[in-house]
Every structure is written in structure tokens, then in C-alpha cells.
Amino acid sequence: MPTVLITGANRGLGLEFVRQYADNNWKVIATCRDPETAKDLYDIQGDKEILPLDVTDFEAIEQTSELLRSEKIDVLLNNAGVYDSDKNGLGKTNFDDWTKMLRINTIAPLKIVESFISQVVSSKRKVIVSISSLLGSLSANDTGGQYAYRSSKSALNSVNKSLSIDLARKGIISIVISPGWARTDMGGPNAAVDPIDSVSGIRRVINNLKPEDSGKFFNYDGSNIDW
Ligand code: NDP
DSSP: OOEEEESSTTSHHHHHHHHHHHHTTOEEEEEESOGGGOHHHHHOOSSEEEEEOOTTOHHHHHHHHHHTTTOOOSEEEEOOOOOOOOSSOTTOOOHHHHHHHHIIIIIHHHHHHHHHHHHHHTSSSOEEEEEOOGGGOSTTOOSOOOHHHHHHHHHHHHHHHHHHHHTGGGTOEEEEEEOOSBSSTTTOTTOSBOHHHHHHHHHHHHHTOOGGGTTOEEETTSOBOOO
16 A cells, blocks of 8 residues: 655645545555644544644654654655735735745755655655645746745745756656645635645646656646746
């Protein structure tokens, strides 16, 4: 049975990943900031382990890796993320918020990869997936704004490209993928994509990955997104 580790698993896309992987008989290691309030996560049936993890706490990431040192992690899923709806705009940028966002959206995913490489290498599938966004695509930016969020996801894409090169000799495939505009707390009620479809599309992409896909920027429907 393959194993997936998911960050930000208590709600939104993370919770849906837990549901679908558990339904498909994967072993799920579901991490979230506050398991005590994660009722929906506990309600999901299947082979799952719920662990506390705030991805900005790098010591906690290392401790969690140590706790899971004998696990083989087939898919390491960097899902946790935050969004700022550009409420400030140019001239009113909140630079402290931007710094915090970069730590969650960009830097933590690399810290998680660094901490869990040995568990991924020892697995059969050896896949790392970081959830990016179309807003991280430079060529798709025709509306401006969103300085913090856009840059955090563009930088995540850059991190992934280097990972794909550095980890190729270990047999690891590392990709970034956009979930589409999905109806979660982040996407809001008017978003176009049902989280069920977003997550099932991403799972399909993951299942079909080949070594030559490493480093690519996918959409949840399997198409490629321009940088
Ligand atoms: P939600 O806002 O619904 O959920 C965000 C998740 O991230 C929550 O579980 C939240 O936990 C967790 N999280 C935030 N900060 C931390 C932290 N410091 N440590 C651990 N977990 C944290 O968002 P989505 O489910 O929609 O988003 C999932 C991913 O998809 C994100 O990376 C997002 O950027 C990306 N994405 C989403 C899109 C959409 O339309 N929904 C579009 C493009 C990309 P908590 O409950 O504790 O806050």
C-alpha cells in the first residue's frame, strides 16, 4: 500500500486529498496545525495517522521527520498555503505579511523536502508534489497586483525546478501543480472548480508521472502551464 504525507490536511484541498487517498486504500499521514480542532479529518475512515505540524516551525518539521524515519513516503504533498486577496494593493503593501507568506508558501516546502528526502527515496514511487497556482505563472499575469501571493508561488516553481535537477539521480520526480480556482475557504464560494475534481485530477497526474515530467508545472487537468 503506498503512503502519502499531506500538509494542511484539516480543510480545503488537503482534506479532500486525505479523503480520496484513504478511499483508495493508501496509507495517509495527515498533518495540520491543530489536530484537536480537525473534526472533519478524524471523521475520514481509512489507514491514516494525524500529526500536528505548523510548516513554519522548522524544528517541528525535523522532529516529525525523526518520528517518521522508518516510513516510506511515496508521495510528499506540500499543500499548506496562505493567500492574501491583495486587499492592500500597490503602495500599501504589508511587507511583514509578505515575509510570513513566503515562509509558508515557498520556504517551508523546501524545508519539508530537505527533511523527508530519505523517506521519499526509500519509497517505490518517489514523488514530490508542491501545490502552486496559475497566479505564479509570469506569462499568465495580465492583471497585475497580488505581489505577495504571485511571487510566493513563482518562487515555489523555481524551487521545484532546482529540486527536479538535484534529485534526479536519486530517482525522485518533483513537480508543481495548479489546482485550478477551487471552491475552498481560499478559493471562495464562486470558484469554478469543485475540490473533488481538482484533487482527483491532481491524483491522476501524480499516478501518470514519468521521470521526464520532473520539474514541470502542471494544471490539475494534466495540461502544462507556461512559466
Ligand atoms: P484553504 O485556505 O482552504 O486551506 C489552507 C490549508 O493550509 C489549511 O489546512 C491551513 O491550515 C493550512 N495552513 C496554512 N498555514 C499553515 C501553516 N503555517 N502550517 C500548516 N498548515 C497551514 O486553501 P486551499 O485548500 O484552497 O489551498 C490549498 C493549496 O492550494 C494552497 O497551497 C493554495 O495556495 C493552493 N491553491 C488554491 C487555490 C484555490 O482556488 N483554492 C488556487 C491555487 C492554489 P489552518 O486551518 O490551520 O489554517
